[in-house]
Amino acid sequence: xxxxxxxxxxxRSAEDPxxxxxxxxxxxxxxxxxxxxxxxDQSPSTLGVATTMMAGLVAVxxxxxxxxxxxxxxxxxxxxxxxxxxxxxxxxxxxxxxxFAGVLLAGAAGASPTASLVAFGGAVLAWDAGExxxxxxxxxxxxxxxxxxxxxxxxxxxxxASVVGxxxxxxxxxxxxxxxxxxxxxxxxxxxxxxxxxxx
Amino acid sequence: MAFHExxxxxxxxxxxxxxxxxxxxxxxxxxxxxxxxVSAFALLALAVGVFTxxxxxxxxxxxxxxxxxxxxxxxxxxxxxxxxxxxxxxxPNPGDEVAVSLTVTNDGDRPLPDLRLVDGVPDRATVxxxxxxxxxxxxxxxxxxxxxxxxxxxxVHEFEPLTAIVRDVSGxxxxxxxxxxxxxxxxxxxxxxxxxxxxxxxQTSQYTGRTPADAGGxxxxxxxxxxxxxxxxxxxxxxxxxxxxxxxRTVEHRVERSVTVALLVDARPSADVSPGDGxxxxxxxxxxxxxxxxxxxxxxxxxxxxxxxxxxxxxxxxDCWLAPASSDTHRIELRETLATHPAFSPGDEDAxxxxxxxxxxxxxxxxSDAQVILFSPLVDDFVFRTTVRLDAHGHRxxxxxxxxxTADTSGHRLASxxxxxxxxxxxxxxxxxxxWAFDESLAHAMARIRGGRSV
Numbered sequence: 047x048x049x050x051x052x053x054x055x056x057x058r059s060a061e062d063p064x065x066x067x068x069x070x071x072x073x074x075x076x077x078x079x080x081x082x083x084x085x086x087d088q089s090p091s092t093l094g095v096a097t098t099m100m101a102g103l104v105a106v107x108x109x110x111x112x113x114x115x116x117x118x119x120x121x122x123x124x125x126x127x128x129x130x131x132x133x134x135x136x137x138x139x140x141x142x143x144x145x146f147a148g149v150l151l152a153g154a155a156g157a158s159p160t161a162s163l164v165a166f167g168g169a170v171l172a173w174d175a176g177e178x179x180x181x182x183x184x185x186x187x188x189x190x191x192x193x194x195x196x197x198x199x200x201x202x203x204x205x206x207a208s209v210v211g212x213x214x215x216x217x218x219x220x221x222x223x224x225x226x227x228x229x230x231x232x233x234x235x236x237x238x239x240x241x242x243x244x245x246x
Numbered sequence: 247m248a249f250h251e252x253x254x255x256x257x258x259x260x261x262x263x264x265x266x267x268x269x270x271x272x273x274x275x276x277x278x279x280x281x282x283x284v285s286a287f288a289l290l291a292l293a294v295g296v297f298t299x300x301x302x303x304x305x306x307x308x309x310x311x312x313x314x315x316x317x318x319x320x321x322x323x324x325x326x327x328x329x330x331x332x333x334x335x336x337x338p339n340p341g342d343e344v345a346v347s348l349t350v351t352n353d354g355d356r357p358l359p360d361l362r363l364v365d366g367v368p369d370r371a372t373v374x375x376x377x378x379x380x381x382x383x384x385x386x387x388x389x390x391x392x393x394x395x396x397x398x399x400x401x402v403h404e405f406e407p408l409t410a411i412v413r414d415v416s417g418x419x420x421x422x423x424x425x426x427x428x429x430x431x432x433x434x435x436x437x438x439x440x441x442x443x444x445x446x447x448x449q450t451s452q453y454t455g456r457t458p459a460d461a462g463g464x465x466x467x468x469x470x471x472x473x474x475x476x477x478x479x480x481x482x483x484x485x486x487x488x489x490x491x492x493x494x495r496t497v498e499h500r501v502e503r504s505v506t507v508a509l510l511v512d513a514r515p516s517a518d519v520s521p522g523d524g525x526x527x528x529x530x531x532x533x534x535x536x537x538x539x540x541x542x543x544x545x546x547x548x549x550x551x552x553x554x555x556x557x558x559x560x561x562x563x564x565d566c567w568l569a570p571a572s573s574d575t576h577r578i579e580l581r582e583t584l585a586t587h588p589a590f591s592p593g594d595e596d597a598x599x600x601x602x603x604x605x606x607x608x609x610x611x612x613x614s615d616a617q618v619i620l621f622s623p624l625v626d627d628f629v630f631r632t633t634v635r636l637d638a639h640g641h642r643x644x645x646x647x648x649x650x651x652t653a654d655t656s657g658h659r660l661a662s663x664x665x666x667x668x669x670x671x672x673x674x675x676x677x678x679x680x681x682w683a684f685d686e687s688l689a690h691a692m693a694r695i696r697g698g699r700s701v
Binding site for chain 2: 139153154156160162169170177178185187189191194195202206210214215218241
């Protein structure tokens, strides 16, 4: 009877079975004064937020041909960065959507192929860096060293974006003299085929 | 210095389980589906590009599709990790900081672009410095080290399996594996130096020791004089009295006897209550079970130093019994049992512990004149009734009761009043109870029994 009101120390399990940080694991130690002390600090690393912001700013800079597009992209980026800072998946998702919408708007408004590629690549990079930072913090918490994993991941995505972007531009430029639409259509068919092949 | 090394080879896994619970030695692959959104935007860019006839958007769409291809093309490399855990002190004292260093080497041929490690910190150990988690990238043959410190608390602490999460470079697939290591450290507090004056109940047994009995005979302290009987030694005759009255009188001294004592610890999870939520911040540092055991250690040390035989039993789902003895080896055994017996590890809350059957077994095992010292917060009536019954069966019982109650809510106040009523009822039946408050030393609580006892 009285144990019901007192509450036992034995039933207090950590949120995460593998958790051992002072914030999660309270067995045999001082009880926290507030509920917040029990939660596991999951805020993403500063490096993750910074890379997200930088890639996003590149994307926004490439959309400046159309001011409304740039404003939309900037608003999306702001939401995206706040979402990553707070580890919120939803804000991250909506921010990314805003950023991409800005990029599409700029493209539709007549941004140059280079600007479109840079904007799209930057947006992908910002989304990727942010998502990776959130996933790292969810799995490992704020206290774990994650610098190297973050740098390698962002560098790999950046490298892929650069290589594919440059390749696309080269193909586009080479076909400029002849039939640009045909070249682009071919490129797209190749990409679709590629995806379809990988699907199996 | 604990040292352990093993290699872990994770098998390739085909299916994608929805539930990501991975047992030791197993591995599971999991699609993160993180590139799906990019594919959607690539197709959207394609549509808008075709509609507005903008080559730039079509190129951007191609870039987006390349990314979804990138996500599909990459897969996590076969993982082969060598893990080595070093523990700075395999037998720390309570409160010591134990430094743990975990070195993970990529023994595979291929680099691991994204390796996330979560060490299985023992359940009841608290990390005080560093982080038991790490994310890094490892080239073939390269190694990384996780370093952190944990605060040692009483008991055996076994490390849980290390969790390794390997992602491919794009992050599309993650492989989760768990590696059993089986390292442990044991923290066994020493019995403290005997400083406690344990107020044992008066005793009538035949062995000479140090507890004053209510009987005259050989001893040190004056007890009474009586009429001379044939055979009394000359040195014991009270010559002053004899000269005054003419009758021969003999001095009797108070007999001191050694006592067999069983320490009975209430280790039921339901009794391991502690005042949470900052009612008394410093006081909440120790659970009631730990206070019970601290008290048992102090009492045991003092009783053994006084030459008494000390046994040990516990209210627990695990049978815990140490027959009363007073030898040095017994002292060591007692220390180890109090530190590491499974009965004294915080257990399953729902475990059904029959207090009565434990008491029954104790009565069968104990000599009939053995005393019992019960360590219990007295938070329920089972222990109360069992204690009364033990005492009634001739095992004179003393209760040491760490006070776990607080007064911050009306429920807590009710529990506190109920507990105090149990104590009052025990005292009314002649059982001495040391009501041990959080901010008080055990010696002080014990001294109050001595002072206020009416037995």
